Amino acid sequence: MRKETATPSFLPLYEQIKQLILRALSDGEWQPGAAIPSEMELARRYQVSQGTVRKALDELVMDNILVRRQGKGTFVATHADDGTAYRFLRLMSLSGEQEYPHSEFIVFSRGKADAQVASRLGVSPGSALAILRRVLTFSGAPVVYDDIRLPAALLKGVSIAMIEDHVNAHKGTLYSLYEAQYQIRIIAAHERIRATLADAVVAPLLGVAVGAPLLAIERVAFTYKNQPVEWRMSYVNTARHYHFDELN
Amino acid sequence: MRKETATPSFLPLYEQIKQLILRALSDGEWQPGAAIPSEMELARRYQVSQGTVRKALDELVMDNILVRRQGKGTFVATHADDGTAYRFLRLMSLSGEQEYPHSEFIVFSRGKADAQVASRLGVSPGSALAILRRVLTFSGAPVVYDDIRLPAALLKGVSIAMIEDHVNAHKGTLYSLYEAQYQIRIIAAHERIRATLADAVVAPLLGVAVGAPLLAIERVAFTYKNQPVEWRMSYVNTARHYHFDELN
DNA sequence: AAGTGGTCTAGACCACGTA
DNA sequence: ACGTGGTCTAGACCACTTG
Structure with a gap:
């Protein structure tokens, strides 16, 4: 039965x-x-x-x-801990040493979500986004250009001065800023990695020639309950660094 | 007790x-x-x-x-299971569908370990290696070129016909071949990912122009006790695919 | 019905950090 | 000395698969 x-x-x-x-x-x-x-x-x-x-x-x-x-x-868990601050950073120098980057913020502005970002963040196309662009330097050399976008409602009253102060003066990460100032706790992320060529916008920022090969890494970061809260596109010059990945 | x-x-x-x-x-x-x-x-x-x-x-x-x-x-655990056969394959089509590749083997030969491969595999420079080169096609289109090397002692009496038969006729992976025929069980791998430009060797194999952007993925695969047994360099055309990665 | 992994409990003791 | 997480045990019962 x-x-x-x-x-x-x-x-x-x-x-x-x-x-x-x-x-x-x-x-x-x-x-x-x-x-x-x-x-x-x-x-x-x-x-x-x-x-x-x-x-x-x-x-x-x-x-x-x-x-x-x-x-x-x-x-x-907190991104403010020295030990776990850079746990999402999968970039290492070719010699195998883990280095920690310095952030140079270029732009903080507002914009509207295009179809792709809206889809990734689960918001309506056209909804308001906070947009943050920066360059990460390792030992003084630019290596990563980040285009970072979040629903604008999550980042109220933020200024580029506040961000620079937190990230550089207090040696924090963007995720520790989200956590400390905006009650956004990033706990996981997905990345889609492709190869691309440096265009006229990115090339000078990274100090490479137009047409140089770059990694294009699209990341979606999640908070509790797998809710996406941040989208970013990173362009990485891998002339002196590599992205590390473990499979099992 | x-x-x-x-x-x-x-x-x-x-x-x-x-x-x-x-x-x-x-x-x-x-x-x-x-x-x-x-x-x-x-x-x-x-x-x-x-x-x-x-x-x-x-x-x-x-x-x-x-x-x-x-x-x-x-x-x-076995690489012969349908469910886990491709668990090291992190490649997806842009539409997000997981596809499974077909292997076209090009070369099976012997060679000597250069300094980098020797260091990764923990063998002496100049020691004998088995070298395997192939192209992975998805839906008929070439996407990945693999240059795969193992200590020659591990792969005794192997032929390209045997490999093709196992991988294509029996729908296995290289790792299920290692496991079934050579008692080599791959349980983990490390990958170092960089961006590069297609050269005159790889470009025609992948059907792209010389200078097209490719992912260059160096993988070291391990068996029990973290012993490295396979080194491979993969060149990936990401025009229609991406490498997927989860962080937490 | 029997055997396997999966869950849950209660209690004992160990290792570590702090006061 | 005390409280915390970490280990280990013994036993009960549940859920799933197979004969």
């Missing part, structure tokens, strides 16, 4: 706990860098055993949403 | 179990696609609880070295 199940969805307890914790994070109950309650406290709060909480936390740690520190507690 | 181990190890038990299982895999005790003993059997074999075995298996599953199938058992 076959059993008929109208509701085939069986969600494990730890998965439900994970969703509850994600919602608490999304609701801002715990701020980036702060400790969340201990495993025992969460177990009492959600009326499950500590092992079940632990399994939920395991997955959130695996997703780089939380960070465990033995003896201290479990913390909300 | 558990006896004290004679070796004073700082490693957690589950980590030791993981290493023992990895060694058994490396020694060929269990073949790709075959089931390994059940969790209870492994617990008896290693004199630990089932939960500890489970945690070891969890990590091996996360590394794509084992695959769990509820109700059936735990299996050694």
Whole structure:
């Protein structure tokens, strides 16, 4: 006799706990860098055993949403940490050394979403965007040109001076700025990589000839619940650097 | 239940179990696609609880070295499975569809390792290599040119006819060939991606003009214990495809 | 019905960081 | 000394696959 199940969805307890914790994070109950309650406290709060909480936390740690520190507690991941500040930067020098870039901001303006960006960000074509353009330099040499766009509503009252101050004076990343000033927490991103030729706009910014080969990397960055919040196009001069990728 | 181990190890038990299982895999005790003993059997074999075995298996599953199938058992991952055959292929058409390529083999020969390849593969410069060159076509159009090199000792008695038969007639990948015929199991890879211009050798093979932009992807593929066994350089025409990458 | 992986619990003890 | 995460155990029960 076959059993008929109208509701085939069986969600494990730890998965439900994970969703509850994600919602608490999304609701801002715990701020980036702060400790969340201990495993025992969460177990009492959600009326499950500590092992079940632990399994939920395991997955959130695996997703780089939380960070465990033995003896201290479990913390909300932050882009302000020195260790994780550049975790989305996959660029290395040919010698294999990881270098950290300096940002030169060129433009901060407003614009409207074209069809492609609108589709990627899940907003209507023509809706207002904040547009940020910059050059990343490594050891003084320009290597990356970024064209970065976000829904304008997310970045209210921002100025290029504020951005430069945060990123350069305080040695932060754009993502740590989003996090600290705009309650936007980037937790994942997708990248589409193609090869292209430097055009008359990008070539002088990167100090290469028109027609030089560049990586064109289109990135969409996500916050909780896989909601896209930032789109960017990066043009990378790989004469002295490479994009690194691990497969398994 | 558990006896004290004679070796004073700082490693957690589950980590030791993981290493023992990895060694058994490396020694060929269990073949790709075959089931390994059940969790209870492994617990008896290693004199630990089932939960500890489970945690070891969890990590091996996360590394794509084992695959769990509820109700059936735990299996050694294989490149022969339809589902996982192309798991290292990060190429998609611009429309977002995942396509599977056809291989056109051009050359199978022998050569000597230059300094770069020797360094990547951990062999002496000048040592014997098997060299394989091919073009991958998607929907009939050439998209990727591969220059693939392995230590010659690993690929004894191979012929281009055998390779073509395996890859095209049996719809396998190169990695499933390594696995089935040469006991080489690829479990991970690193890629370094740069932009380059098509030269006179590659351009006609990919049907592009000399000077067209291409991705140059240098890959090193690893077997158990992070031992490098294959080096390849891929040149990718991204006019109609992109390389996909996930960050978190 | 039997066997496998998947979930959940309760409790013990270890390792680490702080006071 | 205490609280935190980290490991390990033993046992119960659930979900899935196969005979």
